[in-house]
Amino acid sequence: MTELNQDGRKIGDTLLEVKNITLSFGGVKALTDISFDIKEGEIRALIGPNGAGKSSMLNVISGFYHPQQGEVWFRGQKRGSMRPYEVARQGVARTFQNIALFKGMSTLDNLMTGRITQMNTNIFWQALWKGPAEREEIAHRERVEHIIDFLGIQAIRKTPVGRLPYGLQKRVELGRALAAESKLLLLDEPMAGMNLEEKEDMCRFILDVNDEFGTTVALIEHDMGVVMDLSDRVVVLDYGRKLADGTPDEVRNDPAVIKAYLGGAHA
């Protein structure tokens, strides 16, 4: 079924579904019986207090953690135990809470690494950089240049990312995730540590990515204003359990959520 959200964007069928996920590290239960779905074209937020299991959940989706129980369904197929790069090849890209770029490499080169899952020539062709490898690299470069243009980072194209301010590094990281041309984009706290202007820019980019490329976005964020404005639906986690799931309005008025955030039950 196709429905339209309030901005007139298209929300399609279920893209990813997690069913009864339970993840534990030794005796610590990080996630307990979590189920929710992400639909094609939507912006889905994952929120919760510190230690609620948000990043663990994201790591399960990206294939970094393997849950003891439960299933992950992606594009209508149950996913077996996969390594992260296999998940990436399936069309899931992500950014990290702590920036994980190659600091010594330029913005351009960092973005080019995002294309790795799309490259078909082998290492020998690439070393020779003739024929198919050259053609392929030109095509990838063109794609990357579109992303540079999209993010407005032309001026830092050749700057080593280690020299860039934090907000720009976050933007480059988003760029690298975009370069993978994924179906599903996982953003782990994309606005953490940013000032107001940088946050506004980042919001704009997330909305534009969603709008222009039709990319489905799942994001973890602490800034409630941002979450409520950006997302179509919100999942609330607390102590590894799902507390609520619904539109921003529904979630905002849910007594359990208010208690978790304001009630100080476990302050």
Add this chain to the structure above:
Amino acid sequence: MDHQSDTFPKLLSENSQRFANKVAMRQKDYGIWQSWTWAQMRDEVFALANGLAALGFQRGDKLAIVGTNRPRLYWGICAAQCLGGIPVPVYQDSVADEMQYVLEHAEAKFVIAEDQEQVDKMLEIQDRCPNMHHIVYDDPRGMRSYQHDHLHDFVDVQALGREFAQKNPEYLTQVIAQGQGSDISIFLYTSGTTGKPKGVVMTYDNIILTARNSVDFDHLTSSEEVLSYLPMAWVGDHIFSYGQAYVAGFCINCPESEATIPTDLREIGPTYYFAPPRVFENILTTVTIRMHDAGKLKQRMYNYFMGVARKTGVQLLNGESVGFQDKLLYSLGNLLVYAPLKNTMGFSRIRLAYTAGEAIGPEIFDFFRSLGINVKQLYGQTEAAVFITMQPDGQIFADTVGIPAPGVDVKIADNGEVLYRGPGVFHSYFKNEQSTRETKNEEGWVYTGDAGYFAENGHLKIIDRIKDVGRFNDGSMFAPKYIENKLKFFPHIKEAVAFGHEKDYCTAFINIDLEAVGNWAERNNVAYASYQELAGNPQVYQMMLKSLEEVNRSLAADKLLSNSQIHRFLILHKELDPDDGELTRTRKVRRRIIAEKYGVLIDALYNGAKECFIRTEVTFEDGRKGAIEANLNIADVPTFAAVKEAA
């Protein structure tokens, strides 16, 4: 000349044959310099013109151009001219209200806007501009969800034009042939230093004759390369990037974005360059700061060879002879320091550079000239299609602006005002006959509003705006801009405003230069969190005090202006900003607004107070407003006795 096309569309046709395969325009896009030859450019312009015609563009209609320097916006200018219409470029960083005034006043029926940001402004003011029918946008990003009734993608308009051309193959040729030199070619709105902007009406003859004269004066050829980065609404860009480019057939290059201009400049290496003094100042500041960070050996080399350049560079550039040893040293310096430095600045290939609009500090001027960069000054204004006076090669002085431009007559009125007439003199102010009559008399002389005089060598010297030249209470002359310029020549002073008319003595507001002073603070472990905090720092006050003392010493030596020594000053807590109305878009001080807004501070400068409280409203870049408060210190400056005239 044998080729006498009298309008730009005719020149375009001519150039598309003369220079068919020569590159006319480049723009960096997706990391690559995309280029168009004159023939390709003609096709693009004609497709757009036909498209506009298909949308109903008539002879005499106005087309507003809103955006940064992009090929498609330049094509828009020529496309409107093809149809006998009038292009109206608008300052793209104006807020919506300012744009509304210009678009409404010009009766713009069509708009070409750069991107979503500019389209949003147009949609915001659409209700108040009943004439505005069609908006064409260049960059489609973010435009998908907009209603497209009156909104058109640039490429769609061109496609429409190609269709139209098939059905009406003769139409465009005919309308172009109807145009003639005396027709109106463009409206250029003044930046509005005093009151509302005025629409300066220019004819093809104005622009083309002036462009031809200046191209001949400086021997510009079709092989020049220019970087177009100054606002398209400004007459300078219209002459340098459009008029002269069409007349001489040279290539203009549009930067990738505002932030990449320095990189793009380096990649293009223009041969012909224009920049206001501020830009040259910034370059020098950056070079100086970066040399501080360089290794010991490099610093010593730089200092030594810059000494050599200071001694002989200017003479060499002027074609004067210097000793053999000096010549040898200079060549060595060129190899080791000047050439690499020029390469970093993007001036490796530069043949000619102009600066105008403000006085340029002699040190800055000489710095560039001593490196062998032929920077010259000119004096001009919108109403003259730029050129009033220009410096001929070999006769370059920092404190004068040259001799009358070819075909231009200049005279000084009894009150000291500079008057001129010539081929570039504007047609009229749009819908403002009274101002036209006040500015241009029956004999065609135009009042510049500037006070100046001819120095003994026949070169013009400009002192200040005639209306700003005031008197102290004792009757002696007060020329605020002259004083402000002296202050602004210091790298750590960004802006200054002097007061003194109908007062006993001279005082000043100072704006520190955040880059220069911030760098100094970093080196000297001075912690600061904001502009305001740095501006209020006592050590910064000491630094300014030293500069002001120096200014006073030099003013004391000038018998006309020894009374203008600055007695008291303060450092403002915020930067003067065009968004707050304190500066014009071309960054000229708006005295009346500043006097109103900071009245309390001016009073404090004259009542002996040691500090003063002020609350100021500020406008952020997105149009929201906020307020900042501060307690400002006021400092006294030592003054000097007027130096007696030497015997």
